[in-house]
Amino acid sequence: MASNAAVPFWRAAGMTYITYSNICATMVRNCLKEPYRTEALSREKVHYSVSKWVDGNPEKPSIRSDTSQE
């Protein structure tokens, strides 16, 4: 694994490629004009509830509900 090449700024900041591409997508969607913009932003809604399991027991679930990724 090459570590002599500089990692891109977003990976150095701890983001994965997925997070990076989602942010870019949000920016592109924000460039649209009005009626299409609300439609497109409605395609970005996120809602789910995740719970990590430790030793066979689920912890309290935490809900991730963003309207769009910032």
Next chain:
Amino acid sequence: MAMAAFVRRGRRIAAASSLISSQPAVTVRSSLIPEEQAPLGVRYVSTQVVRNRMKSIKNIQKITKAMKMVAASKLRAIQTKAENSRGLWQPFVALLGDFPSVDVKKNVIVTISSDKGLCGGINSTSVKISRAVYKLTSGPENENKYVLLGEKAKAQLIRDSKKDIELSFTELQRNPLNYTQVSVLADDILKNVEFDALRIIFNKFKSVVSFLPSVATVLSPEVVERESEGGKLGGLDSYEIEGGETKGEILQNLSEFQFSCILFNAVMENACSEQGARMSAMDSSSRNAGEMLDRLTLAYNRTRQATITTELIEIISGKSALEG
């Protein structure tokens, strides 16, 4: 489920009527008392009871018919999206391949299921395949973990594989499914779980009546690098890398994006399969309700006519006794 409750109630009525008298004398040919003999002194099952059963079965039939229509309309909406999402993973499989037989130490099995029930057997088949994949990939130094999407898989796997569950996600379908949601989920999985290979188990939507349980394999970038240097992905090195990034960099980006795309497709296909399975389950349930209704109507009419005939006979014989 509801049908079984009706059969049980039928037997309970027969049992109750057999408690009244302990001398079984007459065999009543009625679909409500199939095996036991009706005791002496009890005429027939009251028509009121049969009427109530018929009314509730008719309501259930209406509800299941409505559920079938709802599932059909939801299916139409998701189906085009799912078919379009197939274009996302096909280039990845062409480039990086899909090798379920790769030999890795840490396997994470991502099982996709639904949150709601009444959708036939698709969740049980997904869980069955997950368990089989677990067995297949377990070995002396291998470590397998589960990541569960959906309530139904959690409910089934909690019984015997509690220790191996790493993460569980629910309430996925609150908003209509979109790529952003699935990619945030994928991100969560990537951040919290260490893996060498991810095996995603879902039901592929072949048609409204056929769902194929499938396994998609996504390898971590390290394993891809290992395989490309003389393993199964040997052809990868023949690609030239442009730009300032190294091969390891690119493989890492590609692998994350691949996981997100494949997971998106898997979630959409599973959603389609869920709606399709619900359609056929509700359809067969309405048909069964219709058949039960027919049988009960016949029994009801027979009972009604028998009571009327008995009353007539009593009246006429009483009259002739008075005259004679």
